[in-house]
Amino acid sequence: MSASGDAIIRGGTRLRVRVSGAVQGVGFRPYIYGLATRYRLAGFVANDPDGVIIEVEGDLTCEFVAALPLESPPLARIDHISVQEIDALAAKDFSIRASEHGRGSTRIVADAATCQQCLDELFDPNSRHYLYPFINCSHCGPRYTIAERLPYDRRNTAMGEFAMCAACAGEYADPASRRFHAEAIACPTCGPRLSHGINDIAAGIDGGQIVAIKGVGGYQLLCDARNHDAVQRLRRRKQRDQKPFAVMVGSVEQVSEIAEANAAELPLLESVARPIVLLPSRNNLAPAIAPGLSRVGVMLPAAPLHHLIFHALRSTGAWHGAEGPVIVSTSANPGGEPLPIDNAEALRRLAGIADLIVTHDRDIQTRADDSVVAVVAGRR
Ligand SMILES: [Zn+2]
Ligand SMILES: [Zn+2]
Incomplete structure (x- = not known):
């Protein structure tokens, strides 16, 4: 991050501030709105093709610029801030403006794992997002995989075709909400369905x-990581002879049941990108997961759907006991070829691999496919 522009800025002037980096789709405009309000500044913030453009005027513009990088939202990455003094307009209020169009250099951040606040709502019976697999907010959820073009606005994403209900529109418009201008906002009333x-x-x-x-970025194949027959069948159908499968556990507390993790590896598992981390295996899963290897690739749930599946598995009889559920999770690329996303060919090819195909009506980058379900006959 670097800053450039006028070295000395007088208070009571109007500044044009350009912020470049990963600043779209991360709650940056609401953050700026809050900051400008705190410093009692007038002006506006908007996404533009190069990032975010801000104009502020008032007595505390210098303080605003100094504070800007310090409390930016968790998913934002600021590359550069430039500041230019312009003529004051005697503006009275601060607003979030519609985006400016055009080609630019800004980037959209990667999809981010469900945040703790959304998780709390996901399992809160009083929340309108209770058990909703597409819950998200400014600090979590899909970004890259639903964006069709820049700037990152709802109408430019796969969410554009879902009209917000009154409750979602209210949160979207409420500067006090963490879903203020959260472009992928959705709920059971108005959003995608499984x-x-x-x-x-x-x-x-x-x-x-x-x-x-x-999933968020494509199809994943799941099976019970303790069921040797299921893992072997997956290996056979995926034509994946010896390459190890990664496994997902329900929570960071559960990692130690299947692998040894040290203090450096646990935070890595919990980072928003949800990487697969190779850990020394306790060898208590199906041997076909990583034949002949002493390490196992472990990941934590990335999406609300994963959390819901673990929650449901823990509630079924078979999983009561000391050991929690562990799921093999692998991308659905038969024989290593990329699987076409969201079309009949993808479903046809998945039908040769999966016993149950779970889909939804939100696009992955491309146009919607109306086909929803395929339960393959005779494989139950
Ligand atoms: Zn969230
Ligand atoms: Zn809604």
Whole structure:
């Protein structure tokens, strides 16, 4: 991060501030709105093709610029801030303006794992997002995989076709909400829907099925990591002879049940990109997961759907006991070829691999595919 522009800025003037980096789709405009309000500044903030453009005027513009990089939202990455003094307009209020269009250099941040506040709502029976697989906010959820073009505004994403309900529109417009201008905002009333109930998905995994889920960025194949038959079947159908599978556990506390992790590795597992971390295995999962290897690739749930599946698995009889559920999770690329996303060909090819195919009606980057469900006959 660097700053440039006028070395000495007088208070009571109007400044044009340009911020470049990963600043779209991360709650940056609401953050700036809050900051400008705190310093009692007038002006506006908008996304533009190069990042975010801000104009502020008032007595505390210098303080505003100094504070700007210090409390920026968790997913934002600021590369550069430039400041230019311009003529004051005697503006009275501060607003979030519609985006300016055009080609530019700003980048959209990667999808981010469900944040703790959204998780709390996900399992709160009083929340309107209770058990909703597409819950997200300015600090978490899909970004890159739903964006069709820049700037990152709802109408330029796969969410554009979902009209917000009154409650979502209220949160979207409320500067005090963490969903203020959260472009992927959705709820059970107005947002995408899953093709299957969570209990059916959990029952499939529990019963030894291979389940394909349409995740945030593509299809994933899941099965019970303690069920040797299921893992071997997955390996056979995926034509993946010896390459190890990674596994997902429900929480960071559960990692030690299957692997040894040190103090450096646990925060890595919890980072928003949800990487697969190779850890020394306790060798208590199906041997076909990583034949002949002493390490196992472990990851934590990335999306609300994963959390819901673990929640449902823990509630079923088979998982009561000391050991929690562990799920093999691998991308659905038969024989290593990339799987076409969101079309009939993808479903046809998945049908040869998965016993249950769970999809939803939100696009992954491209146009919607109306087909929703395919339960492959005879494989239950
Ligand atoms: Zn969130
Ligand atoms: Zn809604």
